[in-house]
Amino acid sequence: MNIPSDLDRSVWTGRTDPEDGDLGRRWHHVIRPVAPEPGVALVGFACDAGVSRNRGRAGAAAGPLALRRMLANLAWHGADPPRLYDAGDVACVDDALETAQDAYADRIAALLHARHFPIGLGGGHEIAWGAYQGLARALEGDSRLERLGIVNFDAHLDLRIGPQPGRGTSGTPFLQIAGSRAAAGLPFRYLCLGLSRPANTRALLERAAGLGVEIVEDVEAGRSPAEARLERFVAESSAIYLTFCLDVLPPAVAPGVSAPSSLGIALHRAVELLRRVLDHCRHGRPGGKLLLADVAELNPRHDPDGRTARTAARIVHELAALSY
Incomplete structure (x- = not known):
């Protein structure tokens, strides 16, 4: 597992309040390289080749760095002693998307085998195909793989047909997952929460219906x-x-982001629904169902005041605070 053994401390910096002792700790105080003790492991996917192939707005390759910078100064409300790790980035070189997804899958699988909870930092939504492959590798021979459920907070179904066989985009990951599971004789269980009907063609909606996808629209x-x-x-x-x-x-x-919503789910409601998922998964408790999560499509090039990165950091905070 090719995971960095040190941290870039120029990224993990922020405020320090020595008068508050350990109660004043922030993420930059507690983050460390991956250790054997199970914990939350951040994994960057520095890639927007899938976005470019999907004719979207490029720039998401810089997402992991921008997200780490916003996370650094957040107050730490997780476990004590903290087990928060930075597992580094997997970067896509030029258009070598499939190579990057395979490397990301290997890193996710290794972290899951070590009983960590990986949180992916995107990067375009092509992160999802790499994430699933890593999860499938880690769960090989495990009965939980058969009844895997995918919960996707997204305005888009991302069930597009790829431009060529074996080549995906940021719009294809869940069709790639569906095909992989069908080939393995496994059911495809996918819930898309927040779908924007005007942003998805009839072809995509009919494809979703044929695959048995559950949809909760933004309205x-x-x-x-x-x-x-x-x-x-x-x-x-x-x-x-x-x-x-x-x-x-x-x-x-x-x-x-690559393709901004016209409506969207209000942030406070999205956080409420996210917390519902975490609660129903018994997240952070023995036997919890949530094995892997990621945040996708952060595009700093179109985020001049950092508000999207700040919002993404809040989502990652929600995922991490109750994990360990």
Whole structure:
């Protein structure tokens, strides 16, 4: 497992309040290289080749760095003693997306084998295909793989057909996952939360229906039935992979993405729903179902005041604070 053994302390910097002792700790105080004790492991996927192939706005390759900088100064509310690790970045060189996804999958699998909870920092949503491959490698021979559920906070289904066989984009990961699972004789269980109907063609919606995808539209997300559907989906799953695409949020809070929403789910509601998923997964408790998560589509090139990165950091905080 090729994971860096040190940290870039020029990134992990921030405020220090010595008068508060350990109660004043922030992420930059507690982050460290990966250690044997199970903990939260941040993994960057510095890539936007999939976005470029999908004819989106490039710039997400710089997402992991921008996100770490926003995370650095957050107050630490996780475990004591802290077990928060930086597992480094997997970078995509030029258009070698498939090579980068395979390397990312290897890193995710190694972290899962070591009983860490990986949180991916994107990078375009092509991160999801790499993440799934890593999860499948780690769960080979494990019965939980059969009843895996994927919860995707996203305005888009990302079920596009790739430009060529074997070549994906940021818009294809869940169709790639569906194909992989079908080839292995496994069911495809996928819930897309926050879908924007105007941003998805009839072809995509019909493809989703044919695959049995569960959809909660953005206009439905504020209602209580959305919570009941989430609860049922998690209850019927043996394991959960959660991926949060920032374009599910309103452009006022997340302009720095490849394809901004016209509506989006209000940030406070998105956090409420995220917490529901974590609670139903028994996240951070023995037997918890959530094995892997990531935040995708942070594009600093279109985030001049850093608000999207700040929002992404809040989502990562929610995922990490209750983990260990």
